[in-house]
Amino acid sequence: MATEEKKDFIREMIVEDLEKGYCKVPITRFPPEPNGYLHIGHAKAICLDFGLAKEYAHLGAVCHLRFDDTNPCKEDIEFVNSIQEDIHWLGFDWGEHLYWASNIFDFYYDCAVALIKKGLAYVDFQDRETMRQQRGNLVTPGIESPYRHTTVEENLAYFEAMKRGDYAEGAAVLRAKIDMASSNMNMRDPVIYRISYDHHHNTGNSWCIYPMYDFAHPLEDAYEHITHSLCTLEFENHRPLYEWVIDNCPVPARPKQREFSRLNITYTVMSKRKLRQMVEEGHVAGWDDPRMPTICGMRRRGYPAKAIVNFCEGVGITKFNGNTDVARLENAVRNELNATAERRMAVLNPLKLILTNVPEDFEEEVEVLINPEQPELGNRSLTLTREVWIEQDDFMVEPPKKYKRLSPGACVRLRGGYCMICTGYTADADGKVTEVQAEIIPGTVGTNPPEGIKCKGAIHWVSARYGVQAEVRLYDRLFKDEAPDANEEGFLASLNADSLTVLKNAMVEPALAAAPAEFLCQFERIGYFVADRYDHSTEHPVFNRSVGLRDSWAKMNK
Numbered sequence: 001m002a003t004e005e006k007k008d009f010i011r012e013m014i015v016e017d018l019e020k021g022y023c024k025v026p027i028t029r030f031p032p033e034p035n036g037y038l039h040i041g042h043a044k045a046i047c048l049d050f051g052l053a054k055e056y057a058h059l060g061a062v063c064h065l066r067f068d069d070t071n072p073c074k075e076d077i078e079f080v081n082s083i084q085e086d087i088h089w090l091g092f093d094w095g096e097h098l099y100w101a102s103n104i105f106d107f108y109y110d111c112a113v114a115l116i117k118k119g120l121a122y123v124d125f126q127d128r129e130t131m132r133q134q135r136g137n138l139v140t141p142g143i144e145s146p147y148r149h150t151t152v153e154e155n156l157a158y159f160e161a162m163k164r165g166d167y168a169e170g171a172a173v174l175r176a177k178i179d180m181a182s183s184n185m186n187m188r189d190p191v192i193y194r195i196s197y198d199h200h201h202n203t204g205n206s207w208c209i210y211p212m213y214d215f216a217h218p219l220e221d222a223y224e225h226i227t228h229s230l231c232t233l234e235f236e237n238h239r240p241l242y243e244w245v246i247d248n249c250p251v252p253a254r255p256k257q258r259e260f261s262r263l264n265i266t267y268t269v270m271s272k273r274k275l276r277q278m279v280e281e282g283h284v285a286g287w288d289d290p291r292m293p294t295i296c297g298m299r300r301r302g303y304p305a306k307a308i309v310n311f312c313e314g315v316g317i318t319k320f321n322g323n324t325d326v327a328r329l330e331n332a333v334r335n336e337l338n339a340t341a342e343r344r345m346a347v348l349n350p351l352k353l354i355l356t357n358v359p360e361d362f363e364e365e366v367e368v369l370i371n372p373e374q375p376e377l378g379n380r381s382l383t384l385t386r387e388v389w390i391e392q393d394d395f396m397v398e399p400p401k402k403y404k405r406l407s408p409g410a411c412v413r414l415r416g417g418y419c420m421i422c423t424g425y426t427a428d429a430d431g432k433v434t435e436v437q438a439e440i441i442p443g444t445v446g447t448n449p450p451e452g453i454k455c456k457g458a459i460h461w462v463s464a465r466y467g468v469q470a471e472v473r474l475y476d477r478l479f480k481d482e483a484p485d486a487n488e489e490g491f492l493a494s495l496n497a498d499s500l501t502v503l504k505n506a507m508v509e510p511a512l513a514a515a516p517a518e519f520l521c522q523f524e525r526i527g528y529f530v531a532d533r534y535d536h537s538t539e540h541p542v543f544n545r546s547v548g549l550r551d552s553w554a555k556m557n558k
């Protein structure tokens with residue numbers, strides 16, 4: 001069976017549907033509206049819809065990519081392209097199955113006419129407010145519209161007139177005739193067609209009536225012979241309407257809708273509207289700003305596609321709406337990068353260290369070795385020179401007791417190279433240390449110093465002669481509150497002012513300048529970084545921090 005460990009109620013249902021013969025091949029669809037970029041919530045739906053198609057590929061299963069573009073609006077080719085790119089990047093493919101909901105306006109129209117002919121739909125000329133009042137509420141049944149009993153012939157003529165453009169926007173709608181007393185508000189004669197004179201990117205001005213989502217979606221599914229139409233929980237009480245449409249329209253197949261919980265993540269907002277607002281108001285640099293929960297943002301941040309898929313699969317498919325800890329996502333990224341990212345050395349805040357007991361032109365190749373199980377992650381040789389850059393944090397004049405780094409008189413190792421003893425330092429008028437001096441202990445490359453000298457640890461370094469200056473962008477969480485959506489002053493009030501720190505003077509291993517864009521690596525002792533997809537070049541290396549080595553927020557909260 002294809003569904004090895006992945007088990008959830010949807011997958012169980014499909015196993016049963018295959019056994020009982022509801023379908024021979026599961027066909028799913030992912031139906032984004034091309035009005036924004038995909039986010040990590042969409043990734044969850046993608047992993048389910050496209051994941052199922054992969055799991056049942058041996059039966060010929062496929063997942064359709066359907067642009068849900070039944071609303072008239074300008075085509076935004078930017079969104080259409082980005083959606084396709086992101087799905088591919090995540091590792092999924094729709095093959096030949098790319099559809100546009102706007103390609104079958106005739107079909108929806110024919111279905112609407114069929115409903116009218118059955119006496120199951122009518123044109124209502126009341127204004128919106130009146131219809132709203134007539135809907136009633138959960139305890140009060142609705143009031144039937146006076147247009148509910150118009151004859152079939154009249155309704156056909158009115159609907160034809162709607163289509164012809166005889167009426168103004170809002171002057172008439174087509175409603176399904178279901179049950180104004182239904183306990184399900186969606187069944188109280190819902191509107192299924194409305195008038196709009198807006199331009200449609202695909203059909204131009206050939207239509208001025210447009211189907212509502214609840215009417216169009218089941219018809220799209222049926223038209224494409226979708227077997228399992230999987231959506232998020234908020235559509236659960238739309239399911240009776242979905243089934244009503246399928247039951248009463250002349251459809252070529254009988255898809256079924258099932259709902260699962262949407263993904264929400266702490267310290268994040270997920271709605272496209274809010275993400276768009278952040279882009280438009282300039283709170284972030286764009287949809288692909290590395291702090292954004294968009295797929296392209298995460299990609300630019302250096303989150304591997306595999307980590308995102310692993311995370312989505314780990315969260316699983318359930319019926320319970322919850323808020324997933326963003327630390328889980330960061331952990332998935334860390335785990336993936338720990339296993340795959342090459343190790344390099346970079347100094348973010350450089351401090352000059354001079355090895356005073358070697359000659360001016362001293363050069364020695366030293367082997368920097370990674371843990372023995374993963375030599376491919378960066379066993380390499382680097383040139384040690386008399387002057388090297390070390391991290392400002394790795395030196396203290398008056399260190400606390402357990403400090404394992406450099407301080408006057410202390411011995412530490414230059415990673416992969418010699419143990420050395422700090423012999424002095426230079427400070428400016430403000431007391432800021434500007435240079436550190438040390439003496440190497442000969443013969444200590446790869447071995448311990450002689451008896452009596454304790455090497456406290458190893459620090460990373462970059463040769464001052466061969467190192468390359470780089471820009472490093474330290475990204476942190478975009479929001480400082482766990483639930484920005486719950487902020488009474490609005491989600492923007494939760495923005496983390498320190499979510500981006502740019503360091504212009506970092507120094508990196510020479511090879512890193514030549515690294516291709518999107519090269520992922522661990523800066524030893526610091527975190528995981530990626531060469532920026534757009535801004536990185538050999539002349540101007542730029543690295544983005546993907547995630548720290550450990551969860552610093554968890555530590556802070558304690």
Ligand code: ATP
Pocket residue numbers: 030031032033034040041042044045230231232261262263264270271272273
């Ligand atoms: P948003 O609410 O962010 O604007 P949307 O649901 O309007 O998103 P669509 O383009 O309509 O965006 O979504 C395409 C598919 O992705 C839908 O089937 C939807 O159910 C699914 N989806 C959207 N957001 C999430 C989420 N947070 N978790 C799981 N699935 C989601």
Ligand code: MG
Pocket residue numbers: 033
């Ligand atoms: Mg939507």
